Amino acid sequence: MKLVFATHNKNKLKEVQSMLPADIELLTLDEIGCFEDIPETSPTIEENALQKALYVKEKYGYDVFADDTGLEVEALDNAPGVYSARYAGEEKNNEANISLLLKNMEGKGERQARFKTVFALCIGEQHYSFEGIAQGEITQERRGEGGFGYDAVFLPKGEKLTFAQMTPQEKNNISHRGKALDKLVAFFQKKEL
Numbered sequence: 001m002k003l004v005f006a007t008h009n010k011n012k013l014k015e016v017q018s019m020l021p022a023d024i025e026l027l028t029l030d031e032i033g034c035f036e037d038i039p040e041t042s043p044t045i046e047e048n049a050l051q052k053a054l055y056v057k058e059k060y061g062y063d064v065f066a067d068d069t070g071l072e073v074e075a076l077d078n079a080p081g082v083y084s085a086r087y088a089g090e091e092k093n094n095e096a097n098i099s100l101l102l103k104n105m106e107g108k109g110e111r112q113a114r115f116k117t118v119f120a121l122c123i124g125e126q127h128y129s130f131e132g133i134a135q136g137e138i139t140q141e142r143r144g145e146g147g148f149g150y151d152a153v154f155l156p157k158g159e160k161l162t163f164a165q166m167t168p169q170e171k172n173n174i175s176h177r178g179k180a181l182d183k184l185v186a187f188f189q190k191k192e193l
Contacts, residue, residue, distance in 0.1 A: 002027055006038060006056045006066035011148040012177075019172055019181050021188065032060050045070045045082055046129060049120035057122040065121040065184065069176065071150050073113040073138060076104055084150070098142060098153055111137040115154065115176035119184050128187065132179030147171065 004027045007013055017026055029035070038055050042048045045068045052066035072078040080087040080101070088096035105111065114135045121128040135157040142152040144164030151163035156174055163171050172178040 001025065002062070004029065004032055004056055004060070004062040004064040006034075006052045006064050008037075009148075012067070015168065015172065015177060016181060018168065019178065019185070021185060024188065027062065029056070032056075032062060034060060038066075040068065043082065045116055046118045046120070046131075048082060049118045049129065050127060053120040053122045053127070063123045065119050067117055067119045067177070067180070069115060069117040069149075071101075071113060071115055071154070073101070073105070073111075075108040075110045075112075079104075094149055098150060101138065101150065101153065102141070105138055111139075113138050113154065115150075117176040117180040119180045121184060121187070130180045130183035130187065132176040132181070132183065134174060134176040134179070 001023065002025045005013060005016055006029060008029055013028060020026060034056060038052045040048045040052065042051050048068035049066050052068070053064050056062060056064040056066065068082070070081045070084045072081050080097070084097070085092045088100040112135075114133055117132045119130045121130070136155050136159075137157070139153045139155050139162060142164075143162045144152050144166075146166065146168070147164040151171070153162065155162050159174070161170075163175065
């Protein structure tokens with residue numbers, strides 16, 4: 001089956017493609033001619049994911065799934081949350097986001113955080129959502145060169161390596177996105193499409 005993944009993020013696309021079953025042909029936004037920034041104006045991660053999926057479904061007519069992810073830090077009242085990509089400004093600069101996060105965490109003893117991903121799937125007239133959560137904490141400094149986003153400062157619970165220090169496969173096995181995607185894949189395996 002053909003399915004659009006509503007993202008322009010090449011890192012995210014690569015991560016998700018490696019986890020999907022071979023019988024799902026993943027189309028990118030570029031391949032369907034969608035080059036615009038899809039609106040993300042909803043107040044929650046769940047609603048943002050659905051907003052993106054519905055935008056593609058309504059405008060381009062494809063079955064589609066979209067995700068939204070947020071980093072929720074307890075000591076910062078769950079910020080940056082839905083604003084994770086734009087935490088340090090509209091330019092969505094990962095390094096600036098990490099620098100601002102570390103600055104805001106200075107002097108904070110409680111460093112618990114969680115990554116939350118929600119995939120919204122629109123097939124035909126039906127909508128579904130799949131959530132994944134990775135518990136952990138914010139490190140004192142950047143560690144590792146891999147990954148993207150906040151991976152260099154997120155230490156998953158029970159692990160010694162940040163997401164940025166792990167191989168892509170190690171990260172996928174325990175990540176928020178991996179958990180949500182496992183639920184999406186399980187849905188496809190049960191449902192005849």
